[in-house]
Amino acid sequence: MLQPIFLSVPLSSWALVGGQSWPRRSITGYECLQWIEAMRLTRYFLPTLKETPADAQIVSHRLMLRSCMIRQEAAGIYSWLPLGLKVLRNIEQIVREEQNRAGAIEMLMPTIQPAELWRKSGRYEAYGKEMLRITDRHNREMLYGPTNEDMITDMFRSYCRSYKDVPKLLYHIQWKFRDEVRPRFGVMRGREFLMKDTYSFDVDAAAAMKSYNRMFVAYLNTFARMGLKAVPMRAETGPIGGDLSHEFIILADTGESAVFCHKDLVDMPPPGVDVDFDGDLQPLVDARTALYAATEDVHDAAAFAAVPKDKQLSARGIEVGQVFYFGTKYSEPMGAKITLADGSETPVHMGSYGVGVSRIAGAIIEASHDENGIIWPMEIAPFKVGIINLRQGDEATDGACETAYQNLCNAGLEPLYDDSNERAGAKFARMDLIGLPWQIIIGPRGLKDGLVEIKERASGARESLPLEAALNKVAAAYARLNG
């Protein structure tokens, strides 16, 4: 029954990153065989909803609930169901790859921290009710970390004493908890959220700017790979403190903050993955900070007025990342000092750089959906292609679907095969809802003439062609992505 089909487009599962061969897609980020997850719908867990839960107000939240990505467990606290978890992992993996490329080193700090650390930095009382405070069985004061500056500064202090130990960029991807007064918008403003936070350690302010620029450029590439147009904007530093900060904002009507920027920034292409992170990044950063862009908190109406009228963009935005330079704000009180070449001591200069990994899942949907459901960018899609069997039980149809499934699996294209016995309409609606980039639609009518249908979710464009050509077309789209 199964007919091997030769895919004319070579698929490389390995991409060149920083001169090394890395797995293109893996769960752990470590070198391993390419991780392929294909699935038959009847074996999967995907009870999609036809009706919208009443509590969900914004489109991304509604679609995430309907497509069975998440389930609310308490206000601002969610389970990530199988489909949602795959999306979350894909986002996380892009963030990880771009951090590694920029020279940051991954580690993992705990979610629970001792209160003592925060007393040392002077933040324990200052952070207020947003911090979830816990007492353990020995009556020790603990907290569920809302961020990790204090812990990493303490760690740096205990291991690094010399100017020779810097620069260092360390990051982790870990769950955070902030006891928001009013969680809302699903995962975009949860109390528990997954965040990538990087911390930089440098000898002085000038060196710290180089770290800042690394992260700035890494973020531009990170969001571009996710199909997002993120605009860096001057921003307030807030409780993290410091002198210099940019928020990376994607424009969306449902955004929480008002933003003002020069239109040219929106479509400015990313620096690209072949940037030399050890080279001078300042021109790249300057190109994106020369034009006016600011969030409402630091908005300067006069400066904005100087932007040509037809280039003024006043919109709403979702913050997906933020970079801070805060100098010695933590190293000073916590005694994280390094010895310089001349024997003198100086507090290490620090910055922190956050990406809201779980928030991005919602943000991408806000930026990419239509009335039928989600439209996933290729790199984010939980499965890369859906196979719709229009007549389960029909020998020719079942056979063609199996052939497609096996070949797509072999090609690493992570197909989701709808082998359920439901009616065509239900299958179409569900496949559109979960937003896989490509659909291969196979039924007896088309097969009579040796044809299957291929549909691109984003454009809705459909085309009838032989199975082999359809598979090759999807493979070609994926190969382009892998460069």
Added chain:
RNA sequence: CGGGGAGUAGCGCAGCCUGGUAGCGCAUCUGCUUUGGGAGCAGAGGGUCGCAAGUUCGAAUCUUGUCUCCCCGACCA
């Protein structure tokens, strides 16, 4: 934290004003017919009406308390 609203079957809702032991649509299960954009018919299962006190012969319904969730605002990745 101020202001508003809601908790009744997995989801969406009605019933409450005027107390009498719970109903509709979707979903689920069974059977038959269907099968190219969320099918039709027939049958079935599923709810201590958020929780706790109180009033009453009797409470989903009235009273009080309490918990949870949502929305608007202020605040935040």
